[in-house]
Amino acid sequence: MMEQELSPVDRRTRIIETSTELFLEKGFAGTSMSAIAKACGITKASLYHHFDGKDALFIACVTHGYTAALDAIEGVAGDAELTPKQKLSDAVKILYDITVESNVGRMSPLIAEVSRTFPNVARSFHSEYIEPERALLWKIVEEGIASGDFKPVDQNQFAHLTFGPMVMLSLAREMFATFEDLDEHFPVDELRDGHIGVLLQMLGSASD
Amino acid sequence: MMEQELSPVDRRTRIIETSTELFLEKGFAGTSMSAIAKACGITKASLYHHFDGKDALFIACVTHGYTAALDAIEGVAGDAELTPKQKLSDAVKILYDITVESNVGRMSPLIAEVSRTFPNVARSFHSEYIEPERALLWKIVEEGIASGDFKPVDQNQFAHLTFGPMVMLSLAREMFATFEDLDEHFPVDELRDGHIGVLLQMLGSASD
DNA sequence: GTCTATATCCTGATAGAC
């Protein structure tokens, strides 16, 4: 099968995905437009045809994938077939996937890097991604409290203890990405499942 | 009082502290040697007299402060006057201080940024800082388990749930450093105290 | 130890042909 011609939007998406990889590897300032162009197989001038500049490209990278990630959690939160306990368990599993594995989730150190230079990037990351994510999770907990499945907890405290471990795991796996024994030091599935157990215990819904 | 002459080692320390601030603000690649020299009130050439290059300076910044941070926790872990519960509570408080407020703790996004370029920096951060920190905390928990004050828990799981929230808090406060309502979104003391409560609950030592 | 001056390379970004 021969190489398919790409539509403009697909080509833009390809550039975004390629440059996101590079940003994640070398940081924002450490990734040059030349390097991105080369990785995309085009010249710098062509790259500048698609994006107004490095800042605009970076912002596109950060924004890309917000909705897909949020939709995944929304799918669980809105599933009428599931009990609150199942919803929470499934939602946290998806959040681990998003935070630890996906590009959106792995972006946090990059946001920190540019937070002073592009405060608006941090703002949008917070309002368009972090806040909706927290709200979706909290919706599940609130429902469980209302139905009597969960006992009342403080919202900020619960978010702190839910997102904290998975964010650290994501950060640690970026920091120590070159370790050959990364999975031994930071095993995602094992830590995630134990974490879910503790959260259900907190909500007074520990054992079956 | 007139400006005191600085010893060579103090001058080096001053450069390290000044450049650490800049690295934290703009990242590694985003901070130039010119900017560092200017902030230190010397020229680039003088800066290169003290450090072999940007890499060496950065590594000095990361390494600087390991011991001071670890000594603080060791002081609590070794205090014979305290009960295991008090030790744990005090240690976590100190860990919050270190992780959220101190330069060493705030370095994580920087390590992530350079993790592929300088894998040895990540290695040393892990072996000289992260691992000793985990070991000191675990020593407290083990003692509590041995004395019957705490019930047995899994080491990795406990570390995941202890360090996770504080690391995320540190990262979030870096990411959203420009927010005027930062303390409202991420209040350190409140989240920390609630977190300690949950940890003690996990260890079966919840209420007095 | 600090300076001025400079070397060398790479950066983000653009002009204009095809």
Next chain:
DNA sequence: GTCTATCAGGATATAGAC
């Protein structure tokens, strides 16, 4: 939309006087 060629500025790093 992609290319070659080019710009002005900034990057790391060094040479050599004081």
